[in-house]
Amino acid sequence: MKSIVQMILVLSLICGTAGFCLSYLKMTTASRIESQALTFVQGPAILEVFRDADNSPINDRRTFPLADGRTINVFPSMKKGKLVGVALEQFGSGYGGDLGVVVGFNVANDTLAGIGITTMKETAGVGTRVKEHAFLKQFPGHALPVKLRNDGGDIDAVSGATVSSKGVMGAVDSAVAVYKELKPLLLETWK
Amino acid sequence: MNRFMQELTKGLWKELPPFRLLLGLCPVLAVTKSASSGIGMGMAVLFVLTLSNMLISMVRNIIPSKVRIACFITISATLVVAVELLMQAYAYPLYLQLGIFVPLIVVNCIILGRAEAFAAKNPVHLAIADGLGMGLGFTMSLTFLGSIREILGAGTWFGHPVMWDGFQPFTIMVEAPGAFLCLGLTLAAMNYGTHRQIMKKSREGSEELPASPCGGCRACAMGRNKD
Numbered sequence: 001m002k003s004i005v006q007m008i009l010v011l012s013l014i015c016g017t018a019g020f021c022l023s024y025l026k027m028t029t030a031s032r033i034e035s036q037a038l039t040f041v042q043g044p045a046i047l048e049v050f051r052d053a054d055n056s057p058i059n060d061r062r063t064f065p066l067a068d069g070r071t072i073n074v075f076p077s078m079k080k081g082k083l084v085g086v087a088l089e090q091f092g093s094g095y096g097g098d099l100g101v102v103v104g105f106n107v108a109n110d111t112l113a114g115i116g117i118t119t120m121k122e123t124a125g126v127g128t129r130v131k132e133h134a135f136l137k138q139f140p141g142h143a144l145p146v147k148l149r150n151d152g153g154d155i156d157a158v159s160g161a162t163v164s165s166k167g168v169m170g171a172v173d174s175a176v177a178v179y180k181e182l183k184p185l186l187l188e189t190w191k
Numbered sequence: 192m193n194r195f196m197q198e199l200t201k202g203l204w205k206e207l208p209p210f211r212l213l214l215g216l217c218p219v220l221a222v223t224k225s226a227s228s229g230i231g232m233g234m235a236v237l238f239v240l241t242l243s244n245m246l247i248s249m250v251r252n253i254i255p256s257k258v259r260i261a262c263f264i265t266i267s268a269t270l271v272v273a274v275e276l277l278m279q280a281y282a283y284p285l286y287l288q289l290g291i292f293v294p295l296i297v298v299n300c301i302i303l304g305r306a307e308a309f310a311a312k313n314p315v316h317l318a319i320a321d322g323l324g325m326g327l328g329f330t331m332s333l334t335f336l337g338s339i340r341e342i343l344g345a346g347t348w349f350g351h352p353v354m355w356d357g358f359q360p361f362t363i364m365v366e367a368p369g370a371f372l373c374l375g376l377t378l379a380a381m382n383y384g385t386h387r388q389i390m391k392k393s394r395e396g397s398e399e400l401p402a403s404p405c406g407g408c409r410a411c412a413m414g415r416n417k418d
Contacts (some may be wrong), residue, residue: 003255003257006255007255007257008259008390009260009263010253010254010255010258010262011258011262014265014266015251015265016264018265018266018269020269021269022269022272022273022276025276025277028277029276029277029279029280032278032280032281033276033280033283036279036281036283037279037283040283040284040287041287048295147340186372
């Protein structure tokens with residue numbers, strides 16, 4: 001009997017201490033991990049979209065609530081203290097899983113400022129070509145709505161990688177929807 | 192102090208974890224695509240191993256033997272999660288490179304093996320020495336394998352080009368089969384070297400027993416008798 005009590009006691013004590021230490025560590029590192037992830041995952045794509053921003057879009061990010069209860073990070077791009085563009089990340093379903101796309105918008109005329117791929121698990125050499133300039137260069141300056149040529153638009157899909165291209169377009173579509181929903185709020189926030 | 196040094200240095204050559212004890216081969220094969228990821232993984236294991244040895248040795252007298260494995264696993268899992276969080280916070284590119292293999296350190300048999308075989312039976316300072324030695328040995332081995340694979344497979348070392356112009360990298364070396372090739376050849380070379388050494392010694396008339404096929408580590412009874 002005594003040994004059972006001892007076993008329970010020791011094991012609970014060790015697990016409790018472990019849990020306490022880890023939750024403390026998690027709390028203290030959470031904000032740093034978030035900014036690190038943004039810098040190394042979304043960062044390159046955002047900087048690609050807003051090449052000539054005066055501010056740091058990542059440091060100036062804000063979180064906004066959406067109508068369906070989710071929240072989303074929006075990255076602003078300023079020039080001489082005025083908001084010129086916003087970028088946000090959305091996911092589409094690619095060939096190998098979720099495909100993350102940062103979509104930038106010019107707020108002045110509601111056109112695309114450009115897009116950048118953040119995360120993907122597409123087939124190397126085929127689907128990964130959506131990350132190439134030849135495909136991405138079609139987006140900057142493009143007016144809404146954006147559609148693939150198959151669907152009546154004028155964006156050329158990457159040949160052989162229709163699923164990946166559609167995944168990118170899916171992400172762009174949902175980014176456009178979010179942008180339209182948030183636009184008044186965004187203009188209010190950054191004047 | 193003598194004993195301390197002995198425990199520290201045994202992991203560096205005599206009981207070099209991946210090449211002598213053949214422990215912890217999963218990360219050895221999987222993450223040694225480049226020297227820098229090898230060294231990163233090695234450091235993570237070094238950290239976890241030293242701290243888990245220390246903690247386990249500290250609590251070894253209050254842990255009932257029936258639940259010792261559960262306790263060991265809890266301690267090492269906690270340390271691994273701590274390493275994962277710290278790596279995310281301070282070395283994010285390394286974390287992206289190592290990926291799933293960081294959380295997998297917890298099932299690395301070196302950690303549990305050293306806890307069970309050494310830390311649970313020895314005082315704290317020796318357990319720390321053992322963890323440090325084994326961890327350093329592991330880091331060395333991973334860096335070594337990573338260097339070979341990176342130099343042959345990509346023509347670079349820690350990201351700097353080292354081969355001559357026009358060198359065509361053997362892409363197979365940075366893919367999975369390259370890991371097996373490299374490990375196999377390294378083991379063969381090490382066993383050949385040890386074998387020759389023992390043969391030489393016995394020819395000189397020392398009282399060594401005949402060479403055992405495994406090169407005489409202390410991991411099995413055969414090797415231990417020889418010491």
